[in-house]
Every structure is written in structure tokens, then in C-alpha cells.
Amino acid sequence: MIAGLPFAFGAPAILFGLLALPVIWWLLRLTPPRPQAEPFAPLAILARVLKAEETPSRSPWWLTALRLLIAALVILALAEPVLNPRDRALSSNGPLALIIDNGWATSPDWQTRTEAAEALIGEAEDLDIPVSIVFTANRRHDATPTSFERAREQLRAARPQPLRPERDASVTALVAALGQTRPGTIAYITDGIDTADAAEAFSRLSALEPGAIRIIGAEDAQALALTGADNGAEALSVTVNRLSADGSERYELTASDSKGRNIAAGEIRFEAGAAEATGTILAPFEIRNDIARLDVRGIETAGSARLLDDSFRRRRVALVSGEAADIAQPLLSPLYYINRALSPYADLIQADTEQLSVAVPRLLEQLPAVVVLSDIGTLPEDVSTSLNDWVERGGTLVRFAGPRLAAAPADDRLLPVLLRKGERELGGALSWIEPQPLADYPASGPFAGLPTPRDITVRRQVLAEPSSDLASRTWASLADGTPLVTAAERGAGRVVLFHVTAEASWSNLPISGHFVDMLRRVVQLSRAVSGGGEAGSGILPPWRLLDANAALVPASGDARPLDLTTGTAIQAGRDNPPGLYGSEDGFVALNLFGPGDQLAPITIPEFEVPVTRSTLTTDSAVDFRPWLFGAALIALLADTLIVLVLSGAFRRRSLKPASAAATLVFAAGLMLFMLAAPGAPRAQDSQPGDAELLESLDRTRLAYVITGDEETDNISRLGLDSLSRYLFSRTALEPGTAVGVDIETAPLALYPLIYWPMSEDADIPSPGAISRIDAYMKSGGTVLFDTRDRIVDLGSGSSTLTVRLQQILASLDIPPLEPVPADHVLTKSFFLLDTFPGRYSDGPLWVEAIPQSDNPAERPARAGDGVSSILITGNDMAAAWAMDEQGFPLFSTVPADPWQREYAFRAGVNIVMYMLTGNYKADQVHIPALLERLGQ
Numbered sequence: 009m010i011a012g013l014p015f016a017f018g019a020p021a022i023l024f025g026l027l028a029l030p031v032i033w034w035l036l037r038l039t040p041p042r043p044q045a046e047p048f049a050p051l052a053i054l055a056r057v058l059k060a061e062e063t064p065s066r067s068p069w070w071l072t073a074l075r076l077l078i079a080a081l082v083i084l085a086l087a088e089p090v091l092n093p094r095d096r097a098l099s100s101n102g103p104l105a106l107i108i109d110n111g112w113a114t115s116p117d118w119q120t121r122t123e124a125a126e127a128l129i130g131e132a133e134d135l136d137i138p139v140s141i142v143f144t145a146n147r148r149h150d151a152t153p154t155s156f157e158r159a160r161e162q163l164r165a166a167r168p169q170p171l172r173p174e175r176d177a178s179v180t181a182l183v184a185a186l187g188q189t190r191p192g193t194i195a196y197i198t199d200g201i202d203t204a205d206a207a208e209a210f211s212r213l214s215a216l217e218p219g220a221i222r223i224i225g226a227e228d229a230q231a232l233a234l235t236g237a238d239n240g241a242e243a244l245s246v247t248v249n250r251l252s253a254d255g256s257e258r259y260e261l262t263a264s265d266s267k268g269r270n271i272a273a274g275e276i277r278f279e280a281g282a283a284e285a286t287g288t289i290l291a292p293f294e295i296r297n298d299i300a301r302l303d304v305r306g307i308e309t310a311g312s313a314r315l316l317d318d319s320f321r322r323r324r325v326a327l328v329s330g331e332a333a334d335i336a337q338p339l340l341s342p343l344y345y346i347n348r349a350l351s352p353y354a355d356l357i358q359a360d361t362e363q364l365s366v367a368v369p370r371l372l373e374q375l376p377a378v379v380v381l382s383d384i385g386t387l388p389e390d391v392s393t394s395l396n397d398w399v400e401r402g403g404t405l406v407r408f409a410g411p412r413l414a415a416a417p418a419d420d421r422l423l424p425v426l427l428r429k430g431e432r433e434l435g436g437a438l439s440w441i442e443p444q445p446l447a448d449y450p451a452s453g454p455f456a457g458l459p460t461p462r463d464i465t466v467r468r469q470v471l472a473e474p475s476s477d478l479a480s481r482t483w484a485s486l487a488d489g490t491p492l493v494t495a496a497e498r499g500a501g502r503v504v505l506f507h508v509t510a511e512a513s514w515s516n517l518p519i520s521g522h523f524v525d526m527l528r529r530v531v532q533l534s535r536a537v538s539g540g541g542e543a544g545s546g547i548l549p550p551w552r553l554l555d556a557n558a559a560l561v562p563a564s565g566d567a568r569p570l571d572l573t574t575g576t577a578i579q580a581g582r583d584n585p586p587g588l589y590g591s592e593d594g595f596v597a598l599n600l601f602g603p604g605d606q607l608a609p610i611t612i613p614e615f616e617v618p619v620t621r622s623t624l625t626t627d628s629a630v631d632f633r634p635w636l637f638g639a640a641l642i643a644l645l646a647d648t649l650i651v652l653v654l655s656g657a658f659r660r661r662s663l664k665p666a667s668a669a670a671t672l673v674f675a676a677g678l679m680l681f682m683l684a685a686p687g688a689p690r691a692q693d694s695q696p697g698d699a700e701l702l703e704s705l706d707r708t709r710l711a712y713v714i715t716g717d718e719e720t721d722n723i724s725r726l727g728l729d730s731l732s733r734y735l736f737s738r739t740a741l742e743p744g745t746a747v748g749v750d751i752e753t754a755p756l757a758l759y760p761l762i763y764w765p766m767s768e769d770a771d772i773p774s775p776g777a778i779s780r781i782d783a784y785m786k787s788g789g790t791v792l793f794d795t796r797d798r799i800v801d802l803g804s805g806s807s808t809l810t811v812r813l814q815q816i817l818a819s820l821d822i823p824p825l826e827p828v829p830a831d832h833v834l835t836k837s838f839f840l841l842d843t844f845p846g847r848y849s850d851g852p853l854w855v856e857a858i859p860q861s862d863n864p865a866e867r868p869a870r871a872g873d874g875v876s877s878i879l880i881t882g883n884d885m886a887a888a889w890a891m892d893e894q895g896f897p898l899f900s901t902v903p904a905d906p907w908q909r910e911y912a913f914r915a916g917v918n919i920v921m922y923m924l925t926g927n928y929k930a931d932q933v934h935i936p937a938l939l940e941r942l943g944q
Contacts, residue, residue: 071650078643085636098131099219102192103138103153105182109199110166111145111173112310112600113231115556117624118168121197124224124624128195129159137192142182144173147566147582150718151185164750165714165721167771168556170310170586170600176205179212186216195222197624201231201251202608210613221615226624232259232304234314235284236603239322244289244296246314248276248304251607253283260305261287265298272299283606293355297321303558310586313558315597317588319532323377325354328367328384342382342410342510345518349527354378364391372398377534379403382510383410386417395422400499404534406527407503408510409470418473424481424496424503426473431514432490433468443467444486451573453483454529455493461522466492468514469507484526493526504530547571551595553587555771563587564768564812570598577602709744710920711759712886713751715770721748724765726898727886731916734889738917739838741924751777756784760923765886766795766809778819785820785877790923793817796884798848798902813880822878827852837921844915846883848902853915854880875926879919888912 098104106128114121125141132139138153143166150162194213213221236247246261256279263272272295276287289296299320304312329342343358350356357374359367364384368391371379379395384407387395399405405422407413414431434443443465449455472478472491483504484493495504508514517523548570550563570578570589580586580600588595612619710732712724728746735741749756751773756762762784773781785791793816797807828834828844832855835841844853856876887899888909901908 071647074643074647074650078640078647081636081640081643085633085640089632089636091630091632098128098135098137098195098222099192100135100137101219102190103140103186104128104132105151105186105191105194105216105218106139106141106159107175107178107182107194107196108141108143108163108166109145109173109175109197110143110168111199111201112168112170112556113199113201115168115309116307117226118556120624122163122166124197125163126160128222129156129163132156132159140182140185140191142178144175144178145169145171146178148718149178149181149185150722151182153186153189161714161721161748162718164753165716165718165748167716170554170556170558171580171582172600173199173201173203174205174582175203175209176212179209183212183216191216191218193220193222194218195224198223198225198610199231200225200610202610206610207613214613214615218617221617221619223612223619223621224624225610225621231309231311231607232307233311233601233605233607234302234304234599235601235605237302237314237316237320239296239320242290244272244274244291244299246274246276246287246289246302247284247603248287249284249601249605249607250278251283251609253278253281256280259287259307261289262303262305263289263291263299264301264303266300271295276304293322293324308557308559310554310556310558310600313554314599315554315586315588317595317597319596323354323531323534324374325350325356325378325380325531326371326374326376327356327358327380327382328364328371329359329382342408343380344511345523346380346382346408346510346527349518349524350531353528354531364388369394377404378406378531380406380408380510382408383412385410385412385415387420387422392420392422396498399501399503402500404501404530405498405503406506406530408506408508409514410509414470422503424494424505425478425491426475428471428473431468431470434466441488444488444490446492447485447487447489449484450482454533455484455526456573458522458525458529461520464515464517464520464522466508466515466517468509472507502533547573548589548596549591550585551588551590551592553585554600560587561772564808566769570596572596707744708741708924709747709759711747711749711756711762713762713764714748715765715767717767717769720765720767720770723890723898724748724763724886726891727889728763730889730891731913731920734913735917735920739921741920743920751781756780756789757787759789761790761792761920763792763794763886765884766793766797766812768808768812770812772812772815775819778816782820785822788877790875790877790879792879792881792885792919794846794885795880795882796847796887797882798851798884810882820878824857825854825878825880826857828855829858832858833926834918834922837918837925839914839918841911841914841918843911844881844883844918845888845901845908846881846885846912846915847887847899848883849905849908851882853883854878875922883912885912885916889916 106125108121108125110118110121129139133156139156139159140151140153141159141162142149142151146166146169154162194216196213231251233249234246235249238245238247244263248259250257256277258278259276261274261276262270263274264270272289272291274287274289276285278285289299289302291299300316302314302316327343327346347356347358357371357376359371361367365388368379372394379398395405399422407423409431411431413427414429416427418427418429420427434441445462445465446460448460449458466486469486469490469492472494478491478494481494481496482491483495485491491507493504493506495502508517510518512519550567550569552560553563553567555561566582567585567587568583570584572578578584578598579602580598584598586598586600588597590596612621710728712721712728714721725746725748732743732746735743747759749759749762781791793813795807795809795813797809830842834844834853834855843849856878888897888901889912890898892898897909901912
């Protein structure tokens, strides 16, 4: 360490050469410079005839010191001194087990993490040991020790996931893949955040008995998680948790609406030593209700974003009672318990008069989402009409029973069910029926998931007349089956009736905490009613999901529907990634973090083997060899100049010593700059992938797009390798092994044909990747798209894979397409074919459309001299070609025709020959005309 910086020598043994400096000093002292020569000049001789000739017996001390400095610089340079040296401590006694966190917190520095992993794979390649690699946030793991090229392909295909790492499952897959093989080194590139299964994962790693363990993490791991948001009466409060509690920090909050427009802002301030802070966003009630998501400015991760759904918005609830409030006895007021239950979650407005004809219109003018009527029996006609129109437009009317409602007419249109006259008394002096508890809630109702309280009993209630639709309209019932809460749709709105009073005279429900949960569920449903109420259903399909960079993308992959009927809190995970579940009409937001979640630094336990810890930084090593060699060169040039001056060499020439010295110093400085200056032009070192590049230039290789889905990519690789072997056996072409290409960075122009299978698990390509594919196709390359869904219907998009293809093609400038005509070059480029099957046989092969001709006989086999830049099929060709190492097919054909696979290989040969040779066989259509001309 030098001043806190790591410093090392690549060849420290050479430093023993410094011990030879005293010997060099002694030799230099005995070797003086050549005596100065005097030109013949008679006058000068006569003038100095008495002068004795002097010859120095030893070198000057300063010249000796300069030469010792040259020797020391050369010795130091040969010792390979490096500042910030890269730690190369892999064990060669077993494979490298590489574990990489790719959870939500790795998105900002993912490039740096992949560079660190590339360096480890490069070290393993130098030691010629296999590499086993797993990613802790992936659903599937291929941890089998493999070659360096395959490990790099896995690394390039990996992406950060908007999930928490599942380290124990990843290590379990690693242990199963290694079997009895003991790893030489376990390298863990961590995000620095603790998880519940981290301790168990480290215990499994220790059981592998590796030779060494390397822990690589960010130097100052920083992560923020939005764990809660509450839309209060005056402001919106946001709870944020951070990983590091050191120092005070300030972050900006942004709030955006459903269209992505920023509509409000706030800030979060962390005090020194505090891991949690609360920020506020001050905005009017109406603006806060339009907020659809919250973000921390400058931090784009799935944890620093919070999606909001309809349950977050504060509703405006109007309260109307059939009698005046008793100020002396507020507990007997019919609106007291409703007010206490809803005031934390809604903006409440109350009638300022007991006259319904005046109070209700005033309340409706304030556009409430919910109107609550407590024990109001007969409504005036104008009030009933106004409320009915309001409900039809999407409002939610909640009514509570009571003596007045029990005596009201049974044909009230603002009731969800037909009621019997009077009320039913349970447990009274004249009743032999005991007070009834609540029954379990229906799984498909809005109260699904709420625990059924066993301490709530009902003593009186209004009864509903039996009907065929009574069960479907019942949200809650008593143990004897009589309804407690009923509801019915009215246009775009809803009418809800509690068959008990809003105060504790008929039941103890209003004085329980369960009353709050029930009213809150009803109020939350009010906003979703206008859109169809999708969010109120029990099982919601994934609609839009967050990616690792906190962007909302269409749902795809392995996301499963969100089940709200279980009654337990659902946590985001591999089955239910964070995002929106439901549809555009109504949805539920599932966030990565919830209330109470905290971020904590990961704890690395003590291991029995050596553990090396290093920071996750780019390659900042500084090699001092060029500088030392350059300094030695300058010193050597200076020594040469000094010797020339002392020997009088410049006196015999017209060149002045000062000019000569300046010229030599300038030349030395220029050479030093070219050798050692940072950023100076120099020969480029070999880069990763150069070997593959040279091999691709030397022989033709088929390529496939790396989708990120390991199963799909493996099928593509095996299929194209099998097709290459078939080409070698049947044609003059000798292709190399198939290459997986990353369309974001790979040199696409090296490959004449790129096979692109559609996968539900693959991410949508970026605009830059689409532009590269478009340029590749326009410059002569061909892409074979395979939807693998049997039939490609480009018009309607009949499957998810076809829809994925349409999303990609929408950004490409492609020509008109048509199924391969009978006289197309593809049908005769090598074999004579009339169909192009794969694993399936009933799908067409689409190519660039051929211009029509009035005379079918004159229709060209291909317009121009090029080939079609795009081919599209749904027959899953790679699966038909794929063979294992013993040459057995991996997938059966559909239908099970033994010749179908042979025709699939022949179709592949025709496609490759068509790509390589163009439409040379199209000239055969002109043979009749040529023969006729020769005959003339």
C-alpha cells in the first residue's frame, strides 16, 4: 500500500537486481569517459607547450549517479510495478463458480458488473478451467460447468431483473450442477443488500468446500426503496428506506399521472445515521388523486419507483342521515361511527341541513364518489331521481338499515334487493333464535381475503325477499344464511345496502375494527365501477410490468395472474413481478417493497477457506513500466549527450551543443509521450471476441439471436449446428459452428443468415438494436424469423409469439411479403421442394413479395439480383434440426412423419444456398428464349 493505494509488482524477484547497484557504481567509477581530443594547431601547441596533458582517472560523481539511475529504472520496470493491481487469485484445482446478483439494485451499474465478470472468466481462461455461472434473480439456472465462450454468451444474455435476489435457490442449482465436483474458486458479485435466504445460501457455499472465495461488491453500495405512500388529508407522504445510513442526503421526488406527465414534486431528507425518511408532496386533493406513480429523480430502479392504483386515491364521501345528530350523545349518532371509520381514508362532506331536497343536491354538486344514507326510508321523488341519475353515471350509493328503512315501501329503486316489511329480531324476549355471527365471505366478493370476525354478532336486521339472484347480490351474510350486505349494479354505478344500522343498536359491527375494513373496501370500489370494476375481481391477469429500469412494459414471460382471494399479503416475486394487474379499465398495483420492508447491508460470514474481498470497480490498474522505460530512455539519451559534449564531438561540427542538446531532448520527450502518455496512439491490444471474429472471417458461420431465454437459445444453437453438419455432408459448403449474437453489440455483417426465434421471456429489442437489424437487412443480410407457433397469421396476430413478432416488425422498414410462390428460387436452390416444414408442417414460409406480371410465364423468380432480406415461418425449424451429441433428434415432429425431419433439413439447405448464391437459378426461366435465339 502506498498512501492508502494498492501497489504491487508483477515480477518482484527482479528487484534483487537493485543489490547490484554498488557493483555498478564501482565499475562506473573505474570507467571514465574518453579523453577530449585536441585538433592539431601549431600555435596552440606553442602556446601550451608547457601544459601537462591530463586524463581523468574516474567519472564525475554526477555522471555516475545518472548511470545508476538508468540501471535502477530498468530494474524497476522489469519488476512490472502496478498501481491498483487486479487481484488474480483463482485456484486452478477446480472450476470457477461464478454467482452474480442481477436483482433490482444492479440496474444502475450492470455494465460494471459484467466487466468484472468478464475479467474473472478471462482469468479462468488463462488457467484453462471451466466456468459455472448462475444469476440470483433468474427463474431458470444453467449452472453446468462449461467453456469460456458459453459462459460469455450467458453473461451477455443476462439482464437485471426487477426482483429481489433468491440466493438460496441459485446456490441450490449450483450445488446440483457441480455434483461431486469441488470448485476451485467461488466468486460472488453481490449487490450488497441482505435477503432472508442469504445466510442459508452462504451455508450451502461453505459445504461445497471451495479452494478460495472471492467477494466482489460496490465500494459504497447505495440503494433506495420506496416502501409506502399515504394520501393524507393535506399532503401525500412517502416512506423511503436507504441501504447506507452514513451522512445526510437529500433526494427529489417526482409524481406523474397515468400518461407519464410530471404533475407534482417533493423531496426526501435523510438525517445522518437514519436509514428511513418520510417525504411529502404538497398538492391539491384533485391533483393527488391523479398521481399514478412516484419516482426518485436520478435513480431508475424497480425499488425506487412506486406504482399507485385506484385504492390509493382519496374519495370524496357525502354523509346523509335521517335524523339530526345528538351533540350531547355523539355515540348514538347514526353517522358517528361512519365518520370515524372513513375520516383517515377519505374526504368527508356532510349535509348542512336535514331537508333532503336541499341537502342532497348540494352534496351532489361537490362530485362525491360515494354517498352514504343512514336509516333514510322514503326518499322524495326529486331526491330519488337525482340520486338514481348520479348512480347511473358511476356513483356508489351506500345505505344503512334502521327503523325508517324497515317501514319504507318495498319497491324502492335505490335498494339492491326487495326487502320484507319490518325488521327481524334475534335473541330478544320474544325470539328463540340466538344473535347470529358472520359467515365466511364469498371468494369472488369484494370482502374476499378479509378474516371473518368471530366476535361480531347481529341482533336485528332487515330481511330480503328470496329471489333467484339474491345469492349473486350478497356480499356478506350471517351464519344462518340471511344477507348482511347486498349490492346491485345500476348502470355504471352501484347500490350497496348494509342490513343493519350504522350505530351499535342492532349489532356490534360498527364498534369493531372490521367495520373500518368493510367500509374502506366499499369506498375503494367506487372509482373502479366507472370502468367496469375489473380491479374488484379476485384473480387479475398481468397487464403492465416494471422492468429493472423502472419502465412499464407490456406483460410477458412467466408472470402469473394475481390471486386476491387468498387473504394473505402478496409479495412481488418471480411468479408476480412488480407492475399493474388487471386491465386498462381497472387494475391493482403490486410494488416490490411494502410497508415495513427495510434495506440492510449483506453480512458475509466467516469461512474456513481464504476469502478475498474487493470492490466493484472498472479496471483502474496503472502499469508503470512504460513510464519507467521512458524515463530510462531519456536518461540514457542525456548520458549519451553528456559523453559527446565531454569528448568534444560537437567542436568538430558546425552544430552548436545547445542546439544538439535541444534536439535530443525533444526526440526523447516525443518518444516518451508515444510510449507512455495516457491515450496516446499505440497498437491495439487483443480484445475479447477477437478469436471468434477471425474464425467468422475465415469460414461461413450461421448465427442466431440470443433472446435471453436459455431453453430457446440452446435449441437454436443445437439446431443450427446440426444444420451446419448436414450442409457439410451434402454440399460443398463447410460451415463452422453456430454463433449466438447479441443484436445490441455484435458485428452482424459477418453472418449471411441470422435465425431469430420468438420467445415470450425475451425483452423487446431496444430502438438501437432495431436500427442495427434494419441496416443489416438493407446491406444484404437476411433474417429468418420463427414464431414457433405452427401458423403465422401476420394480419390478426393469433398468438402471443406472433404479436411479439409484429411488435418487432413494426419498427423495421420491411418490404411487402407473400408465401413462397411455386416458382421461387427457394424451391430449387439445391433440392426441389414444394414445402418448407420444421417441427410443424402446416405453416407457410413468407418471403419478400415478387412483382406481379400480366403473363405468368414471364414472372421473374426474383426481382433483381439480390435475395429476400426477410423470411418468416412458424414451423419451429431449429427444433426440427436439433440433435444431441449422439445424433438423436431432441424433439418429435408434428405430425410424427419420419420424412418430415429430412424435408426440414432440405428446407434449411435451400435457405442457406439461397442466401449464399442469390437467384442464380432464376436465370433458368430464360433458357427457352436463349435456345430460340441460338436456333436463329
